[in-house]
Amino acid sequence: MRTMLKSWLPSPWLSGCLFAIWLLLNQSLALGQVLLGVLLAIAIPLLTAPLRLEFSPVTRPIALFRLLSYALVEIVRSSFNVSKIILFSKTKNVNSQFIIIPLDMDNPAGLALLSCLINSTPGTVWVEYFSDRRELSLHVFDLHDENWWIDTIKNKYEKPIMAVFE
Amino acid sequence: MMNMANDIPNWAAALVIFFLLLGSVIIVIGTLGLLRLRDFFQRIHGPAITITLGTGAILFASMILFTSTSQRLVIHELLITAFVFLTAPLGAMMVMRAAVYRVRRQKQIDDLNEK
């Protein structure tokens, strides 16, 4: 029974998300739509299985939730900082620079999550990850203190992400 | 023009107005940054606030408006929110990498010409 479930539903989270997306798109809970949604939720993960990479699973959803709420507050805060700079300061005085940050993490899923969070936060853009040196290159909009950025990325983002996937 | 907003409660209307005004101000500031900053690497930070906070505020306003006027939960705007929050970082990253690559290649060509 368990192996059969495993072979028909290789990734239950993906199937659940697809089912929810189908119902949200159609805006109805009619029987036909529910059946069609179940069919799609089973068929699409099976058909796209060769495309997916193996990711380490999320072991601590609470840590993920805490990280995402911190990132949301940070997005709003730095949005206001960036808009203040755009509106009120001379563009010559803005100190935009590339910085290099050493990382301890080499988990692909964690790096993907880190890149999404960094790029969503206004004021920082991910440039490149050097996998041989385990270093990350970022572009910062208004740089005051390089050590503060390294400290923030390592303590506020990298450590919680490593805790999520450990 | 607004034929369905007759029965909207006052607090919902106030929330919708707040998010609409916040979103419109943020959208204009983001694209103003695109227009007035100096070089490409600064300009890429301007639209980021349009895409995250501006889109988020407008979608939130839309969710509150339709939920309070149609007497049921209308949350399919969450699909656009999730889609934008998943894809906007990817787009920014790809454009940034392309720009860095092009600047580097241009520098190499200039160095060769100098020799």
Add this chain to the structure above:
Amino acid sequence: MKLALEISLYIALFSTMLAIVFCGIRLLLGPTAQDRVLALDTLWMCIMIFILLLGMLFGSLIYFEVALLIALTGFVSTMGLAKFLMRGEIIE
């Protein structure tokens, strides 16, 4: 309250239009190709917001699907253009 809601919707529509004009100017001026791609990406997003606001103004849920499709197309076009800038071809 209804009047205030309608006025704020018109303000939002007007400012989104202003944002579209700014993106258009950067798209025409943009000294380098990557500036133009960035402006085009932002333009897609602004048009998506504009259509959502139109849907709120007319009180119709149909516009939601248009906005979702525009967001999808904008993402694919940005990725294709960025890839083209990097390599000179899209599918290698």
